[in-house]
Each structure stands twice: as C-alpha cells, then as structure tokens.
Amino acid sequence: MTEPDATPTPDASFSRRGLLGLAAAGGIGAVAGLAAGAAIASAPDATGGTPASARYPFFGEHQAGITTPAQDRLHFAAFDLAPDATRDDLASLLADWTEAAARLTQGLEVxxxxxxxxxxxxxxDDTGEALGLPASGLTITFGFGPTLFGTADGVDRFRLAARRPAALEPLPRFSGDALVxxxxxGDLCIQACADDPQVAVHAIRNLSRIAFGRAMLRWSQLGFGRTSSTSTSxxxxxxxxxxxxxxxxxKAEEPDAVAEHVWVSREQGPEWLVGGSYLVARRIRMIIESWDRVQLAEQEALFGRTKGEGGPMSGGGEFAAIDLAATARDGSPVIARDAHVRLAHPETNGGIRLLRRGYNFxxxxxxxxxxxxxxFFLSFQNDPEHxxxxxxxLASDGLNEYLKHxxxxxxxxxxxAHEGDSIGDTLLN
Structure with missing residues (x-):
C-alpha cells in the first residue's frame, strides 16, 4: 500500500464538484483507491510548495501531515469529548471523521x-465554502490526548486506561511558562494543513460539525507561513x-532519521501505536515590539545564525555544519553559550532530533x-521525553527574553488507517 506521505497527485481536472460523481458511483473506497494508487510525479513550485491541485492519500501505513512536504497554511483544533459520551460515541466519531477526511483530502465534499x-x-452535507476549490495539498492528521485515557482525577471514561502509552503524559511545567x-x-486533536487557508478551515469546520453532540471544540489555532521545511525540495x-x-x-528524504526519531517502533510500543508518533503543540507568543528594537548583531548572536543567508556564526552558508567548538581570538565561543542553535543542537541534547512543522500566527x-x-510550534517525535x-x-536560551509560552x-x-478501517481501530479494537 502506498504511504500517504508519498508524492502528491496533481490533476487540475479533479475539483471537489467534479470528483463528486466518481465518489457517488464507487463510494469512499473508490476515492481512496484512486488516491492510494496514484503515482504521478509533481514538480514543486518556485517556493518548494506543491501545485494547488496536489492530492495526498489519506490511507496508508503512516498518517499524512507528518513527513508530507509542509504546506503553507494550518488550522489546528483540539476537542473534548462530551461529558456523557460513551466508548461507542468515540468509535462512531472516529469512523465518521475517517470517512470525511478521506473525502476532503481528495478534493471532495463531505x-x-x-x-x-x-x-x-x-x-x-457540506458547508460549501470550498466549492470549486482544488484539494490544495490538504492533509488531515488525528491525535489522542492523555485525558482520553483517563481524567486528571482518575476516571476511565472509555475503558482505555490500560492502553495508555507510558510515554503519553502531560508535559511538565517549563521555566517561563505562562500557560492559559x-x-x-484536549482529548483529541486534528491538524489540517493545506496550501489554501480556506481549504484548511473548511476541513476543521466540517469535522467540528460532524462531532456535534459527541465532542466540542476546546481551542483552535490558525497558522500561516510554515516555519520549517520537511522536504529537500x-x-x-x-x-x-x-x-x-x-x-x-x-527531512522526508532521510528515511533512516525518520525511522530513528519520528515513528514509534515495536520496541517502544504499545502495539496499537507502532508506526505512529507523538505530537507536541506549543503556542509561543513573540514579543515583537521589543525584538524590533534589538540591534542586528545581537539578534544574530541570540540565534547563532546570520539573518540574511542563515549560515551559522561559525562560518559557511545556510547548510554548513555548525562548529560549536569554534572560538574567537579572545577565546570566547563564536556561537554564544546562550545562542538558540547551540542549545537546540543534537550535540547538546544527546543526539535528539525533532521533526518540526510549525507555523507563524x-x-x-x-x-x-x-x-x-x-x-505555533509543532513537533513530531517517537518519545515526548525527547x-x-x-x-x-533551552531554559538558558537568550531568546527567552522575547518569548512567552x-x-x-x-x-x-x-x-x-487502511481502506475500510477507521483511524481509531488500532486503539479501540
């Protein structure tokens, strides 16, 4: 089976309305089969993005929206299950979301x-604001929060406590946190990424509508201008x-690194999560007005990179290896001890690497x-402890003066999920 993070299928002739007849004739399986079987190469545009007509398969070994080339727009949403929701309600919601996501990612209406x-x-059946728009590289990624497996006071609402991954714990409080x-x-999350903001918003709006009576929106975040690349293209x-x-x-083109740092292995488990990952989401407010008054040389020292080309202060272009041991004539480190790139570097953190998919807001x-x-920081890793x-x-990062989490x-x-299955089947069955 083709993985959803494979090359997208571009076809300007397939619009949401145009594909509707095909879906009606064959049902959702026909649409999924079309997406999973497609293998037409797609050249990136001038910015490394994908054509508006790009379509990523929803079904596959891994969920799309992780190693998929990062799209330009995001609508992220976290949900809480209704107080009276049952395990059957959860299963039916995930099944309904799966069916809708499989259609939406192919440019279809709900x-x-x-x-x-x-x-x-x-x-x-559909709210209609995406009528006439192509799929725009839409990916929809689902996740389960710690509270789905048990409330803070120990209530096992959905008989899932025994299936909770040992690594899935609420994040500890970090220095400088001012969390709201x-x-x-959130019990559940949905990450919708696309190269058209209306397509991403349309997805979350309709999935929220489908959840009515079973789950309600807890919080959401719009993002624009991806802040990382997940492909060498x-x-x-x-x-x-x-x-x-x-x-x-x-990058997606580093399969060994992706396997080592992103996907949950059988050794890590649990079995239902193998091939999945863990997502950390952090809303980080930047104190823009203060930053805009900082001298250029200090800005570069705080990051440890030049502002223009993005090369490390130790020398070279953007992709030059960072030399953390480089020193100036006076013996001081060229990359400051509190520089962001030093403190976030794998050498400083036991070789840890995170796959990031953040967005500006x-x-x-x-x-x-x-x-x-x-x-809006998003990272995928096979252990939240990373x-x-x-x-x-990063507690001593000089940038912290200008950031608030x-x-x-x-x-x-x-x-x-495989065709015919729900995104929740590995957990619930």
Missing part, C-alpha cells in the same frame, strides 16, 4: 449530496523574527496594542 445536492428542507488552560490540552522559510527557521529539520492585538503574534530534553536545554498540548498520533 457527503455525496454535498452543499447543494440534497433536500432543500435539510441542512446540507483554555489554550492547552522546499526552501527554508522565515519566522516572525525574520530568521530562517528549521534549516536542520529532519498573528491573532490581532492585545489590550495594550501589541501584536498577538508568534510561533522534546522535554530539548526544551529544558502560552499554550501547550501533547498527543499520541496513531498509525495510518
């Missing part, structure tokens, strides 16, 4: 009748501080007229 093909006396509970946690983007971000990120302004802007190690290393969550990301 239901066969769609936004305008049903009864005029009933709510439409309403922007943290992509150029390195910049964060809101103006620096290239994610130069040394794990700007959510208006606060009561003082300052931009509510920053980085993120904890790196984050603790206000939201936090961790989720187990199950492996991909």
């Amino acid at each position: 239901g066969e009748a769609g936004a305008v093909g049903g009864s005029p006396y009933a709510p439409p 509970p309403e922007r943290s946690g 992509q150029t390195t983007p910049r964060n809101l501080f103006g620096f290239k971000d994610g130069t040394a990120n794990i 700007v959510d208006g302004n606060d009561a003082l007229g300052r931009l509510d802007a920053g980085l 993120f904890v190690t790196v984050q603790r290393s 206000v939201g936090s969550a961790v989720f187990a990301i199950p492996p991909g």
Whole structure:
C-alpha cells in the first residue's frame, strides 16, 4: 500500500464538484483507491510548495501531515469529548471523521449530496465554502490526548486506561511558562494543513460539525507561513523574527532519521501505536515590539545564525555544519553559550532530533496594542521525553527574553488507517 506521505497527485481536472460523481458511483473506497494508487510525479513550485491541485492519500501505513512536504497554511483544533459520551460515541466519531477526511483530502465534499445536492428542507452535507476549490495539498492528521485515557482525577471514561502509552503524559511545567488552560490540552486533536487557508478551515469546520453532540471544540489555532521545511525540495522559510527557521529539520528524504526519531517502533510500543508518533503543540507568543528594537548583531548572536543567508556564526552558508567548538581570538565561543542553535543542537541534547512543522500566527492585538503574534510550534517525535530534553536545554536560551509560552498540548498520533478501517481501530479494537 502506498504511504500517504508519498508524492502528491496533481490533476487540475479533479475539483471537489467534479470528483463528486466518481465518489457517488464507487463510494469512499473508490476515492481512496484512486488516491492510494496514484503515482504521478509533481514538480514543486518556485517556493518548494506543491501545485494547488496536489492530492495526498489519506490511507496508508503512516498518517499524512507528518513527513508530507509542509504546506503553507494550518488550522489546528483540539476537542473534548462530551461529558456523557460513551466508548461507542468515540468509535462512531472516529469512523465518521475517517470517512470525511478521506473525502476532503481528495478534493471532495463531505457527503455525496454535498452543499447543494440534497433536500432543500435539510441542512446540507457540506458547508460549501470550498466549492470549486482544488484539494490544495490538504492533509488531515488525528491525535489522542492523555485525558482520553483517563481524567486528571482518575476516571476511565472509555475503558482505555490500560492502553495508555507510558510515554503519553502531560508535559511538565517549563521555566517561563505562562500557560492559559483554555489554550492547552484536549482529548483529541486534528491538524489540517493545506496550501489554501480556506481549504484548511473548511476541513476543521466540517469535522467540528460532524462531532456535534459527541465532542466540542476546546481551542483552535490558525497558522500561516510554515516555519520549517520537511522536504529537500522546499526552501527554508522565515519566522516572525525574520530568521530562517528549521534549516536542520529532519527531512522526508532521510528515511533512516525518520525511522530513528519520528515513528514509534515495536520496541517502544504499545502495539496499537507502532508506526505512529507523538505530537507536541506549543503556542509561543513573540514579543515583537521589543525584538524590533534589538540591534542586528545581537539578534544574530541570540540565534547563532546570520539573518540574511542563515549560515551559522561559525562560518559557511545556510547548510554548513555548525562548529560549536569554534572560538574567537579572545577565546570566547563564536556561537554564544546562550545562542538558540547551540542549545537546540543534537550535540547538546544527546543526539535528539525533532521533526518540526510549525507555523507563524498573528491573532490581532492585545489590550495594550501589541501584536498577538508568534510561533505555533509543532513537533513530531517517537518519545515526548525527547522534546522535554530539548526544551529544558533551552531554559538558558537568550531568546527567552522575547518569548512567552502560552499554550501547550501533547498527543499520541496513531498509525495510518487502511481502506475500510477507521483511524481509531488500532486503539479501540
């Protein structure tokens, strides 16, 4: 079976409305088979992105949206199950979400009748704001939070406590955290990435609608301008501080590194999570107004990279190896002891590497007229403790003066589903 992170299928002739007839004739299995069987190569655009008509298979060994080339837009949402929800409600919700996601990622509407093909006396199957839009490289990734396996006071609502991965624990409190509970946690999560913001929003809106009565939205985050590349075909983007971000990120073209650092192995377990991963989400507000008054030389020293080309302060271009031992004439380290690249580097953290898929955000302004802007950090790793190690290393990061962590969550990301199965089957069956 083709994995969902394989090369996307571009075909401008397949729109959401155009594919509807095909779906109606063969059902969701026909759509999934079309996606999984496609193998037409797609050339990236000038920025390393994918054509608007790109389609990624939903079904496969791993979920899409992890090693998939990072799209430009994000809508992320965390949900809580309804207080009276049962295990059967959870299973039916995940099954309904799976069916809808398999259609949406192929450019289809949620239901066969769609936004305008049903009864005029009933709510439409689809909300309709994506009518006429191509798939735009949409990927939908699902995850399970710690509270799905048991509440903070020990209630096992869905008889899942015995299946909770030992590694799936709420993240510890880190130095400088100013977490807002309403922007943290969640029983379930959905990550929708696309190269068209309306396509990503449409996906979350319709999946939220499907959840009505079984789960409710806890918090969500819109993101734009990816802050890392997950493929060598992509150029390195910049964060809101103006620096290239994610130069040394794990790439899909590094299968050995992906296997070592991202996918949960049989040795790590549990069995239902093998081939999956763990997702850490952090909403990091940047103190933009203060940063904009920092001298260029100090900005570069804080990052440990040049602002223009993005090369390390130890010398060379963007992709030059970082020499943490390099010293200046006075014996001081060329890359400062509190520089971000030093503290986040694998050499500083026992060889740990994270696969990052973060996004910029700007959510208006606060009561003082300052931009509510920053980085919505997303990382995938096969053990959340790897993120904890790196984050603790960053406690002395000089950038912390300009950052505030206000939201936090961790989720187990199950492996991909096979055609005819639900994304929750490995856990619930």
